Amino acid sequence: MPIKLRMPPILRPQIGGAREVEASGATLQDVLDDVFARFPGVRSHIIDDAGAINRFVNVYVQNEDVRLGDGLSTAVPDGGTVIVLPAMAGGAA
Amino acid sequence: MVTISRAIADQIVAHAREGLPDEACGIVAGRDGTATRFHPAVNGDPSPFRYSIESRDLLRIVTAIDDAEEDVLAIYHSHTMSPAFPSRTDVDLAFWPDAAYLIVSLASDPPDLKTFTIVDGRIARRELVIS
Known part of the structure; x- marks a missing residue:
């Protein structure tokens, strides 16, 4: 079963306006690479120059924030769900 | 235009006051520009000058809004000592x-x-109606 990757509104234009794309891979890194190969414009929004997940993007595998787990090495089960949500952040200074 | 009921506006103000001295934050769900629900969130970066909706709260609230077939109408936060205008940080993030x-x-x-x-x-003012 394919993995579903759900995109936030800001990235939907990069994937043709859809809410989610199907992908394959055993780890989050594999799944993202599969998506980036088809939609190269998405990469810089999710991955920083050092190859890590962008500080202001939250990525969840099976509803768990990967930053609290194994990051890009997080295993993604067959038919699993990956959700990308940009931060809601700011402040007076 | 964004339309918010007086009850939701009062909840936002109450949440902002409860959060003092730090900034408070959350999400207002809506449909067609009108608020339907108020979702207070945990400030994961608590400070009088910063907010960041804590990541588990962010997923929980956005999923609830999606499931209810509503939209993220507004992302709210408090400025504890400065005017209601986006800061440089607000714009950058x-x-x-x-x-x-x-x-x-x-x-x-x-x-x-x-x-x-x-x-x-770019910042654009959006009319807020509290009714």
Whole structure:
């Protein structure tokens, strides 16, 4: 079963306006690479120059924030769900 | 235009006051520009000058809004000592172009609520109606 990757509104234009794309891979890194190969414009929004997940993007595998787990090495089960949500952040200074 | 009931506006102000001395934050769900639900969130970066909706709260609330077939109408946060206008940080970290950014300033009495859209670094005032 394919993995579903759900995109936030800001990235939907990069994937043709859809809410989610199907992908394959055993780890989050594999799944993202599969998506980036088809939609190269998405990469810089999710991955920083050092190859890590962008500080202001939250990525969840099976509803768990990967930053609290194994990051890009997080295993993604067959038919699993990956959700990308940009931060809601700011402040007076 | 963003339309919010007096009850939800009062909840936002109450949440902002409860959060003092730090900024408070959350999400207002809506349909067709009208608020339907108020979702207070945990500030994962608690400070009088910063907010960041804590990541588990962010997923929980956005999923609930999706499941209810509502939209993220507004992302709100408080400015504890400064006016209700987006700061440089607010602009730099605005990643939700379809949502309104609602700022509640506690620097004035009564508190001042204003909404903006922030797209590609540009701030545009969005009319806020409290009815």
